[in-house]
Amino acid sequence: MAFGSRISQVTLVLGFLAVIFGVPAWQVVVEMGQQRPVQATDVFRDAPTVKNLRNFEQTLEDNWWGQDSIRPLMQEGLFLSLRDTGAKALKGRDGWMFYKPGVQYLIEQDRTEVEPSDSIWAAPPTGQTHRDSVVRAIVAYRDQLRQRNIELLVVPVPSKASVYPDMLTRRFAGHSGEFRSPTEDLIEELRQQGVPVVQLFEVFRRARQTDSVSGSCESYYLADDTHWTPQGAAVAARAVAESLHRLGWNSQAPLSYTTEEVRVWRRGDLLDMISIPALSERCPAEEVHCERVLDPLVGPMVPQPDARDGRFKNDHLIDTPMESSVLLLGDSFSRIYQCAEPASLGEVVKSESAEELDTAERLTETDGETDATNVLTAERTKRMLPGSAGFPSLLAYELKSPVDYVVSDGGAATDVRQRLSVDGEILENKSVVIWEFAERDASYGKDGWKDVPLPPEM
Amino acid sequence: MVFTSHIFIYYYLPLLLLVYYNLPHGWRNAFLTVMSYVFYGWWNPWFTILMLATTLVNYWCGKIIAARGARSLQSRAALAVSVIASLGALGFFKYSMFFTDGVNRLLALGGTDPLPVLQVTLPIGISFYTFQSLSYTVDIYRGDAPAARSLVDFACFVSMFPQLIAGPIIRYRTVAQQLVYREHTLPRFSAGTSLFILGFAKKILLANPMGEVADAAFAAAAPTTLDAWFGIVAYAFQIYFDFAAYSDMAVGLGRMLGFEFPKNFNAPYLADNITDFWRRWHISLSTFLRDYLYIPLGGNRLGPSRTYVNLATVMVLGGLWHGANWTFLVWGVMHGTLLMGERWAGKNSLYRTLPKTLRIGITFVLVLIAWVFFRAESLTAAGDYLAAMFALQTTPGSSLLLAAELYTVRNLAVAAICAILTIQPIQAFDWSQKRLNLAAAMFVLMLFLLALAVMPTQAFNPFLYFQF
Numbered sequence: 001m002a003f004g005s006r007i008s009q010v011t012l013v014l015g016f017l018a019v020i021f022g023v024p025a026w027q028v029v030v031e032m033g034q035q036r037p038v039q040a041t042d043v044f045r046d047a048p049t050v051k052n053l054r055n056f057e058q059t060l061e062d063n064w065w066g067q068d069s070i071r072p073l074m075q076e077g078l079f080l081s082l083r084d085t086g087a088k089a090l091k092g093r094d095g096w097m098f099y100k101p102g103v104q105y106l107i108e109q110d111r112t113e114v115e116p117s118d119s120i121w122a123a124p125p126t127g128q129t130h131r132d133s134v135v136r137a138i139v140a141y142r143d144q145l146r147q148r149n150i151e152l153l154v155v156p157v158p159s160k161a162s163v164y165p166d167m168l169t170r171r172f173a174g175h176s177g178e179f180r181s182p183t184e185d186l187i188e189e190l191r192q193q194g195v196p197v198v199q200l201f202e203v204f205r206r207a208r209q210t211d212s213v214s215g216s217c218e219s220y221y222l223a224d225d226t227h228w229t230p231q232g233a234a235v236a237a238r239a240v241a242e243s244l245h246r247l248g249w250n251s252q253a254p255l256s257y258t259t260e261e262v263r264v265w266r267r268g269d270l271l272d273m274i275s276i277p278a279l280s281e282r283c284p285a286e287e288v289h290c291e292r293v294l295d296p297l298v299g300p301m302v303p304q305p306d307a308r309d310g311r312f313k314n315d316h317l318i319d320t321p322m323e324s325s326v327l328l329l330g331d332s333f334s335r336i337y338q339c340a341e342p343a344s345l346g347e348v349v350k351s352e353s354a355e356e357l358d359t360a361e362r363l364t365e366t367d368g369e370t371d372a373t374n375v376l377t378a379e380r381t382k383r384m385l386p387g388s389a390g391f392p393s394l395l396a397y398e399l400k401s402p403v404d405y406v407v408s409d410g411g412a413a414t415d416v417r418q419r420l421s422v423d424g425e426i427l428e429n430k431s432v433v434i435w436e437f438a439e440r441d442a443s444y445g446k447d448g449w450k451d452v453p454l455p456p457e458m
Numbered sequence: 459m460v461f462t463s464h465i466f467i468y469y470y471l472p473l474l475l476l477v478y479y480n481l482p483h484g485w486r487n488a489f490l491t492v493m494s495y496v497f498y499g500w501w502n503p504w505f506t507i508l509m510l511a512t513t514l515v516n517y518w519c520g521k522i523i524a525a526r527g528a529r530s531l532q533s534r535a536a537l538a539v540s541v542i543a544s545l546g547a548l549g550f551f552k553y554s555m556f557f558t559d560g561v562n563r564l565l566a567l568g569g570t571d572p573l574p575v576l577q578v579t580l581p582i583g584i585s586f587y588t589f590q591s592l593s594y595t596v597d598i599y600r601g602d603a604p605a606a607r608s609l610v611d612f613a614c615f616v617s618m619f620p621q622l623i624a625g626p627i628i629r630y631r632t633v634a635q636q637l638v639y640r641e642h643t644l645p646r647f648s649a650g651t652s653l654f655i656l657g658f659a660k661k662i663l664l665a666n667p668m669g670e671v672a673d674a675a676f677a678a679a680a681p682t683t684l685d686a687w688f689g690i691v692a693y694a695f696q697i698y699f700d701f702a703a704y705s706d707m708a709v710g711l712g713r714m715l716g717f718e719f720p721k722n723f724n725a726p727y728l729a730d731n732i733t734d735f736w737r738r739w740h741i742s743l744s745t746f747l748r749d750y751l752y753i754p755l756g757g758n759r760l761g762p763s764r765t766y767v768n769l770a771t772v773m774v775l776g777g778l779w780h781g782a783n784w785t786f787l788v789w790g791v792m793h794g795t796l797l798m799g800e801r802w803a804g805k806n807s808l809y810r811t812l813p814k815t816l817r818i819g820i821t822f823v824l825v826l827i828a829w830v831f832f833r834a835e836s837l838t839a840a841g842d843y844l845a846a847m848f849a850l851q852t853t854p855g856s857s858l859l860l861a862a863e864l865y866t867v868r869n870l871a872v873a874a875i876c877a878i879l880t881i882q883p884i885q886a887f888d889w890s891q892k893r894l895n896l897a898a899a900m901f902v903l904m905l906f907l908l909a910l911a912v913m914p915t916q917a918f919n920p921f922l923y924f925q926f
Contacts, residue, residue: 009648082868109679
């Protein structure tokens with residue numbers, strides 16, 4: 001076998017061996033330098049089961065020294081050279097970004113569910129699709145609530161691509177109104193089963209049509225985020241409130257809420273997901289105009305700092321004899337602008353009104369010393385900004401009555417109901433449950449669409 | 459374990475090479491066998507029991523055949539045991555669920571309740587090592603190869619990790635001599651390194667991105683005609699660059715360990731007819747089917763009618779070998795029909811008078827249409843996809859969004875590179891055997907570094923042929 005000059009052979013082989021031996025050797029040096037046990041030897045510690053082997057392999061891959069340096073560098077290189085935004089995002093027009101699973105949900109067919117089974121004998125497939133299981137879970141929940149004289153109103157939230165298909169691809173330029181989401185078929189099915197559903201797709205279509213006629217350039221979704229703008233949340237809140245009025249399900253004595261305008265500047269969650277520094281630098285923080293809803297007695301309706309994560313009872317409800325008859329179950333669409341957001345939900349980089357931000361900054365600058373508690377409080381305050389300007393408060397404003405809410409980011413399919421199922425107190429005196437979920441959850445819902453019981457009656 | 463994984467590149471391979479080259483020659487096959495079992499057991503340690511059982515049965519059958527002489531009763535019985543045990547295991551693990559599903563369909567027609575389905579996990583690579591070990595007893599029975607010198611040598615042949623999971627299918631007679639003696643030289647090692655790196659880069663830089671395009675197009679409810687064609691072309695690139703990459707890496711690793719495995723691909727999309735395609739695509743499978751099925755059935759020696767039947771039989775079984783699904787059966791039938799048609803038309807057909815470029819184009823389109831069945835999850839899905847390709851269905855609005863996922867700068871750039879590489883008559887296998895200058899060596903190393911850097915940015919993406 002004639003294969004080149006000896007020098008080229010030696011160069012190739014030595015280069016290859018240097019890489020495949022050098023990386024693990026340096027890993028050992030790093031681990032020993034940090035006085036950690038050599039990770040590669042972990043394989044001998046546990047029994048060689050499939051699970052242990054996968055865990056070992058994953059840990060090895062996640063913890064190697066190049067993971068935090070080479071990967072972002074390559075992602076940046078791929079973006080700069082090929083405009084590749086990775087597995088989670090799609091680049092749209094005019095700098096808009098879209099969440100890839102949200103788009104895939106709209107494109108893909110409704111797939112048959114595969115029932116996981118621990119038995120070696122599997123039951124024959126039922127042929128039930130994702131959409132079937134959504135309908136079944138919602139109808140079952142509606143029936144449970146009815147037994148307690150509580151009504152259910154379902155609110156599927158359109159993904160950004162459903163409202164702005166023209167910002168994703170030129171194929172819809174000029175006729176985005178022709179776009180029809182598969183969720184609209186789901187809504188039809190639910191209505192046929194007697195479940196009241198708010199059709200936000202039509203609401204946003206009309207809103208955009210009206211804007212185009214009037215020349216308004218209102219945007220209902222953030223450009224580099226998966227979520228709606230405060231204006232989008234307000235349009236949805238108005239539509240939900242109208243539905244409740246129409247159904248005669250809002251019978252509380254009206255409260256006179258007021259609003260104040262607050263501007264914040266946000267970096268979208270999609271930038272965080274794709275982790276490409278060059279892209280983050282190119283995308284300036286987006287200016288967002290919020291309407292903060294103020295309660296006549298307590299001002300902004302934000303939860304107490306010690307409120308348990310994901311479950312909030314509005315402050316004023318605790319201080320007044322007024323109880324809310326409406327409970328909102330939702331996901332990050334209900335959390336954004338409203339209450340403390342996790343870092344994965346985007347970032348508020350600046351707030352106009354905010355004495356809170358000043359307070360937060362003051363807290364972190366105590367004589368140059370860093371107080372851990374202060375930093376935590378400051379961080380939390382920042383993440384809540386502007387607070388009381390999200391879907392729950394806007395809905396309360398439209399209803400003129402308070403709204404309790406339980407939120408679970410990405411968990412509106414099952415997790416939020418599971419949270420509710422262990423807390424009977426929050427369902428007390430409720431006459432309506434509003435169930436908000438992102439439309440992509442119909443296929444990609446975390447934990448699927450399980451049957452979840454209501455909490456025991458108090 | 460996957461070749462394109464962190465653990466293989468940075469732990470398994472260095473450890474293997476370090477120990478292998480420091481062992482005396484006599485120990486190397488045993489060490490290679492142990493490491494191959496580790497490689498295989500990494501997916502599921504229980505799978506190694508089946509491979510060990512297959513190895514033992516075929517080894518002892520081979521021993522009996524060699525000892526008793528080819529035509530003795532005991533030899534025939536031993537061959538029968540070998541065939542039944544190997545194909546029985548393959549049949550049970552690969553086709554029992556398919557069979558139960560077929561029975562349930564029949565029961566449903568008669569209004570009877572379906573049977574519960576036994577959940578059988580398909581041991582990875584079973585189709586490949588079953589064929590390989592079967593070739594051993596058949597070769598000895600035919601007198602084409604000597605019996606293995608020892609159980610270790612035979613176990614090394616069956617379990618040899620480079621080509622264990624996805625080929626090329628190595629016949630015993632090809633490596634019998636190499637198991638006894640093989641040369642470990644710098645030129646061979648560097649040729650292996652070069653081919654391994656080229657395969658590695660093809661998989662990471664070309665096959666995986668094309669796979670994302672194909673997955674998106676096939677998952678769509680109703681792609682447009684343009685999207686459907688782009689999707690199937692992407693799949694054609696994916697399966698070629700994925701499978702050929704695996705073969706390149708396998709042959710490359712074999713060379714690093716002193717073995718020489720045969721070529722498995724030869725610019726298949728440059729074929730100008732389907733017969734030619736099968737001379738270029740998965741060569742080790744088509745020669746295996748030719749030598750162990752087509753020729754024993756009579757080949758083309760028993761008249762035209764029998765030749766057509768033999769061709770159809772081979773292609774249908776070849777299709778089913780790829781997977782227990784009606785889609786593979788139809789894929790095999792399609793190829794079988796095209797092969798029969800070409801044989802019937804003969805060498806002086808009108809088709810042969812067309813310009814070669816046109817013939818290549820027509821063959822490529824026919825291969826693409828057949829790939830639809832190979833890729834689709836069901837016959838219904840394949841029908842829907844073909845309908846989209848030929849504009850026979852209306853496109854719902856939401857599917858138009860697919861454009862945003864398909865026509866990105868990255869996907870178009872990778873597709874263009876794939877197209878350029880596909881039409882090169884010299885492929886990686888041949889290139890790696892040519893003289894290598896310093897610039898080419900540096901280029902190959904740079905390619906390796908690039909592919910290694912891109913690897914962590916991709917989601918887990920095993921080779922396509924692992925499922926077969």
